[in-house]
Amino acid sequence: MTRVLFVCTGNTCRSPMAEAILKSKNLPGIEVKSAGVYAMDGSAASENTRKVLAEHGIVFDSHQASMLNDELVSWTSYIITMTASHKAAVISMFPDAAGKIFTLKEFAIGNSKSDIADPFGGPIEQYRHTYNEMNDMMIKIIQRLQTENR
Structure with a gap:
């Protein structure tokens, strides 16, 4: 079983969106969760996150x-962060886990210099851009997870 944890700041926009996208693929042998480095436990996913996911047929209303x-x-098994600063924060909080911490683009395509921008507070178009960017990266993430899960 491979377990993936997506991490962003507040766990209301990017990391739950990534969690929902990967979960929607219904991949055997892969479990997915998300969290935030500064999350308020119990907060819902942002309204625009839920709207954009719904536009793609993904219902994600029960997220906390x-x-x-x-x-x-x-x-x-893997902590996948949205930005290099999230990665640094997680490593400083959990130094023993450093070997399993990657940015999303680093894990997907080996590019640790590029972040997933935060759409928080922006118009729905920013959320759509974030979704499209992550969905494109998810293809590579899935390929890597399936290769490693054999």
Whole structure:
């Protein structure tokens, strides 16, 4: 079983969107969760996140934000962050997990210099752009996970 944990700041926009996209693929042997480095436990996914996911046939209404914690770090095979600064924050919080922490683009295409921009507070078009960017990267992530899951 491969376990993936997506991490962003508040666990209301990017990381739940990534979680929902990967979960929607219904891949056997892969479990997915998300968390935030500064999340308020119990917060819902942002309205625009839910709207954009719904535009793609993904219902994600029951999401509740989670603060990154020891239990999630122990649970996961990979921690995939949205930005290099998230990666640095997670490494400083959980240095023993450094070997399983990657940015999304680093994990997908080996590019650790490029981040997934935060659409928080922006118009729905920004959320659509974020969705499209992550969905494109998810193809590469899935290929890597399936290769490693054999």
